[in-house]
Amino acid sequence: MTDVTEVPLTTKADWSSDQEVRWCPGCGDYSILTAMQMLMPELGVARENTVFISGIGCAARFPYYMNTYGMHSIHGRSPAIATGLAVARPDLDVWVVGGDGDMLSIGGNHLIHALRRNVNIKILLFNNQIYGLTKGQYSPTSEQGKVTKSTPFGSLDHPFNPVSLALGAEASFVARTHDMDRKHMQAMFRRAHEHQGSALVEVFQNCNVFNDGAFGAITKKDNREAMLINLDHGQPIRFGADGEKGVICRPNGVAEIVTVADLGADVENQLLVHDETQMDPSRAFALSRLASRPTEPTPMGVFRAVERPEYAGETNAQVAAATAASGPGDLEKLLHSQPTWEV
């Protein structure tokens, strides 16, 4: 609707709404919000062309705090609503924000279909492995055996790994980051923004009230070197203070963490070189299986970034092609398009 040719310079303040932020003090959501508000001025986009859509949950309050267009919708449905908006208005930047319950439980169906369609929406999945807003029930990413109000004897559910799920849905862009590292979050959000198509960014987010420290084993400053496996495109996958650990791929396709020293002389040929552009998602999926819980060394960064046709663009291209082929719609002609007779 508006052709923005030149975007005025903005600051974090311009992207912050006048609404009081109402998350619990110490909640990881604050740092994610700050990361986003600080990143936005750098993306060269206009506030009026940016929309945040959310469902229900703690994370879903996010749109209220961004001075952009925003919709706080209903539980689980934000990917569907965002799909409609993105198809109707390919000129907009559409972001979707939700938690693990919103996106993977009640809204799981919409999430996988949005990813499969590759519609131009950027989905930020704040994974805190718990239901916060309903006060502490286990979520679809909670570990098996978790004792919560609704599972006094421990939960029996096997959890989802959101990155694996997204890769299974053949998402064209999948990344993971965490709320303790603003720079990394911003890098991932920026990459998602630049991607043409649907993007899923899983953000490990601490819920300090109901699931405090769920990610501490890997995200605490002192633990990061040993526990976070940074995925850098084109680089052999190594981690640890001196890069002493690495990832190899077994002939059966399983990715495995090894001590680099054990690999002998031919290290470089054995270590897995990360290729986020590989069309086949199997290798990325294997990487997503390296850690079954965020207490083990866990990959961070872009798992997959491939190009495939974007749904909103394709839909609008069909509209344009039909108009070019048969001319703009003529109502008179349409009403007479079946056999007619005169009385």
Added chain:
Amino acid sequence: MTDIAEPPSAVRDIDHVIVRFAGDSGDGMQLTGDRFTSASALFGNDLATLPDFPAEIRAPQGTLAGVSAFQVQISDHPISTPGDAPNVLIAMNPAALKSDLGRLEAGGTVIVNEDAFTERNLAKAGYDANPLDDDTLAGFTVIQVQMTTLTKEVAKDLGDLGIKPRDAERSKNFFALGLLSWMYTRPTEPTMEWIDAKFAGREGVIAANKAAFNAGHAYGETAELSEHHYQVRPAKLEPGTYTSINGNTALSWGLVAAGELAQVPIFLGSYPITPASDILHELSKHKNFGVRTVQAEDEIAAVGCALGASYGGHIGVTTTSGPGIALKGETIGLAISLELPLVIIDIQRGGPSTGLPTKTEASDLMMAMYGRHGEAPMPIVAAYTPSQCFHAAIEAVRLAVKYRTPVMLLSDGYLANGSAPWKIPDVASLPEIPVDFATEPNQTNEDGEGVFWPYLRDHNLARPWAVPGTPGLMHRIGGLEKEDGTGNVSYSAENHAFMTDVREERIARIADDIPLVEIDGDADADVCVLGWGSTWGAITGAVQRIRSGGDKIAHVHLMHLNPFPKNLGEVLGSFDRVIVPELNMGQLSKLVRAEFLVDAESVTKVMGQPFTAGELEAELRTAVAAKN
């Protein structure tokens, strides 16, 4: 109109005929009925159709469950229904005869495909003895024809075109069509042209179908059927250009038209469901009107993406049937809270649950009215004839856009699939749908700066439609209760009560913007029939019959069910008795009782079939007689 040669003198004039084609699901009865209808439409008859088919795509062959039927009434005068009892039944197999014979009028004509009356088929239909041999058909005129044999016979020479006897057999429905076309002096060219177009590139199939059609036609001419040679002259309809249209096509075109009238793209989010899918199919063709269609992953996503599109400044539409409405309820509630335009279309069918997917019912009125949590009013528009679906769709869009509200548009399986001649309206006569998007701040803050309040209302109580991309109007909306004016989240008790009132009042005031009800028939009658939706045809037929017998009766038909037209209470109050026929257990009668304290009497039918005029005539005559 197609010219036909002046029929020979043996042709007898009749003013109408009701024909019912019945056969196995694989026998092509819908297609045969459709062709007979099209030829009659082009000839200039008035007509109405009732396709009646099973939910299974291919139910077990030859069984009662697999019978697919198509009823059509053609006439030389205006009619409103596909007729009560058929005058002629074409039964392509024993199951069709068994399931549909009971509908045939006393003394009616049965045309059977004798070849299909094999022991195996008789057993599948549950006949112990061949009904062609015993007195099952006593009292009817029976025409037995070896349709399969004769069809194969004429296809014998088509071997060069790759037609084997087994393929040829499939053309037997064209034999039946040819025979019926001769009996009722239908023009043949439209069918020939249609066969050419439909099977273009498949020369063998074209030849076989034409040969079968011609053989059927010739059979009528040469066999001793001269006492069955009739003609139904063109109907004297209002002058104009006509086309034959079914409800789902008319509804789709209404949506396309509404997009043009509003100069805003139509965006359809839909999930396939019987009997609504054809709207998705039809709208998908019209992308050059800027129509976007998304076949969503489920019913909830379908309405969700339509709402997302509305938020972005398109006219979001979602189409479904009852089960889909149940799933969309939460999102409709969100749309009510967001106060955005949205059109929800329910092509009703028999319920509850999967119910009778291919059979008609109008039992979703209460769901349309109240089927959401919280106080969540929305306008309801109901279509009442196949072609009127066009105008109903335009009206639903008009209300949605003007009042920024979801609107429920109700149709049903009978309207959706039934067709009737439609005088094509002049495009210039269609209503305007003005759309004004917000472009400017609408409020001033303490510092004297212009700011935007998303819930500041206009004189219709509608809030501004400020779409993303508009500079300076960034705002956040959501399903949480909003403060009046600013739209900020508010948990204030007073504000919630106020906002609930406003949402109610905004819809109630639409009554000022819709036509008053008009009384058809006798305003001074004692008895008034109140109807809504597809019962219009049967009520109109019944009322005409009663009035032509010299009795008085009035008919009021509703297109707007929420809010009701302003004079409805007064009009209903002016009659001694109000009778409400409905294809449900009395939903409108409960609503008018609650709203106007009138002693509305309910006449109900939930058999997957529309009322016939005859059924209603009997009911209404009793009421009229009781008053005398």
